[in-house]
Amino acid sequence: MTALVRAELLKLRTVKLPLWLLITTLALVALGVVATVLTAGTEGSPLQRDDPDLLARAVASASSGNVVVLILGILVLTQEFRFGTATPSFLVTPRRARVLVAKLIAIAATGVVFAVVSAVVAVALSAALIGLRGDPLTWDGTVLQVLLGVVLVMVLYGPIGIAVGALVRNQIAAVVGALAWMFIVEQLLVALLPEVGRWTPGGASTAVLQLGDVATTRGELLPVWGGALLLVAYAVVFSLVAARLTLRRDLT
């Protein structure tokens, strides 16, 4: 199994895509931090400039790359079929479930790397910006909890992406569908219909990142532990469905 995971990581390291996606992630993280810190205290922002949670809320932007990791997961799976590399992959490892598990582990590990780099950038940038504006910086347990939440979210979105890729198969449809779901459907549900929205992966992530009243104006999200469990459940169920769909398919 370790050989297979190493092979999957090598696949990721020997193409350009992951590096470009990491750069994209950092841009999104920076954008999120800047927006959170600079809008604090303005009308429409639930955060005051002296809010003790300002740092934690800004640092939560380190999870902005979840969408990028999701897309990486989709591409990792759909490209194997688009480029036909599934054939050599399954010839080397005819027990296809092992290939899929190796892929899930490799994408989760990639999620950790993206999360750590994002967290470093988010913390440094948040602290610098808040400090520059002369606002109080509160380093407390919440910041640490949010950072752990960031890692959890980033670890789980990759496997969900692999599963979406296995389900949809068509690369473009999968990517466009995932983007529409995350940026339109989930945003609307969480903001306007939180009693439904809190059960979506996006709602669960928002709960894990403790964004409560930043994300929704009308109601409660799940507790942190509830969101975390729900997100793990999504990743597991999606992975099992992906396994069922990929493993028996004829490769002609």
Add this chain to the structure above:
Amino acid sequence: MATTVRLQGLTKRFGGTLAVDDLTATVHPGRVTGFLGPNGAGKTTTLRMLLGLVRPTSGTATFDGRPYEELVAPTREVGTLLEATGFHPGRSARDHLRVLATAADLPVRRTDEVLDQVGLTDAAGRKVGGFSLGMRQRLGLAASLLGDPPVLVLDEPANGLDPQGIRWLRGFLRGLAEQGRTVLVSSHVLPEVEQTADDVLVLAAGRLVRAGTLAELQSEGGGGTKVRTPDGERFVELLTAAGLPGRWLGPEELLVQAPPAVVGELAAEHGVVLHRLAEAAGGLEDVFLSLTGQVRP
């Protein structure tokens, strides 16, 4: 080292298409076995079933009794080259092989050895997206050799190779068989097969229509007569009535197992117009066409 490949009652149905129909055959070690058949005969489907990529509707395919999925280290036991095998266009040739070697737990130095064997050392660092068809084919061959396997299953390996490459491949396959390996090669380039194969399996419309040594098949084509006639249907009936069954080589062309004099006299007797009457030189092509032509409606 010696591994025998057995196909038993292998059948695959894609919706309404019967791609492979109850195929039973044995492929022996120490020999190059040519797997022949016209386009769409079911060669690729058969090889993909043998390699666990396509699930047979019924039947089994085994290596010394074990199906591919049950091989402990498949890359070390069976080398494979399939048409439409993919490469990530953005990955270099060496990295493609490194990925496979890593997954198969093979020493990474094998990648440079096989690149050298197929003559791709100079292009090893280049992205596969910029490779020609022949270069991709060589890279596929390199991948098949990574595990130094006792069995090779190659689908149209000569595809896209230049004359040097084809000559190299021929010597290479012969060499592998002489080392006692089992070599199964699909092809429809008959002259190529005549120069390389020891045994031949002929597939037509999913059915095995002939299995034997190359020499046996070649000799079947000799000593007969090739006839071209616009009145083929009637002439076949006349030939059959005379106890000289004719086989179709093409729309107006027949191969008859009788000397030209006998065939010509029969035609004259019944007033059948002939456009050509010639002694058949023998060879795989006539036998191949007659075997695979018969199956056509």
